[in-house]
Amino acid sequence: MRHYSCRMPSADSQRLRALEGALLGVRDVSRVGTEEVLDAFPEVGEREAQAAVESLVEHAVDALRALDAAAGETAGRVAVAVRTASRAASTAGGVGAGSAAGGVGAPPAESRPDPASW
Numbered sequence: 001m002r003h004y005s006c007r008m009p010s011a012d013s014q015r016l017r018a019l020e021g022a023l024l025g026v027r028d029v030s031r032v033g034t035e036e037v038l039d040a041f042p043e044v045g046e047r048e049a050q051a052a053v054e055s056l057v058e059h060a061v062d063a064l065r066a067l068d069a070a071a072g073e074t075a076g077r078v079a080v081a082v083r084t085a086s087r088a089a090s091t092a093g094g095v096g097a098g099s100a101a102g103g104v105g106a107p108p109a110e111s112r113p114d115p116a117s118w
Helices: 013-039 047-092
Strands: none
C-alpha cells in the first residue's frame, strides 16, 4: 500500500461526492450497529461464559466505533477534496489547465497510481 501524504488521486467531483456519501453511510450504519449490539447484550448466567460474551461485545463495539470514526474522518477529507476539485475546475477551465498557467495540474497518466493496487 502506498502513502501519498494527504494527497488524494485526481478524480472528478461526482465520483468524490459518491465516495463521500458512501463513507457517511458506513459511518451511520456503524453508529446504529454499535447501539444495536449494546441493546442486544445477552445475559448467559454462567460466570465464565458471561465474561467471554462481554469481551466479545466490547471488541465488537470498539471495532464499530473505530469504523464510525475512520469513515467520518475520511468523509471529511473527501469533502475537502470535492471543494478543492470544484474550485480548481471552475477557475482553471478544466483538467490540466493549471499546468499551462504555471499551477499544479494532474500528473501524467503513466505516473498516477493504479487504484486497484491500493
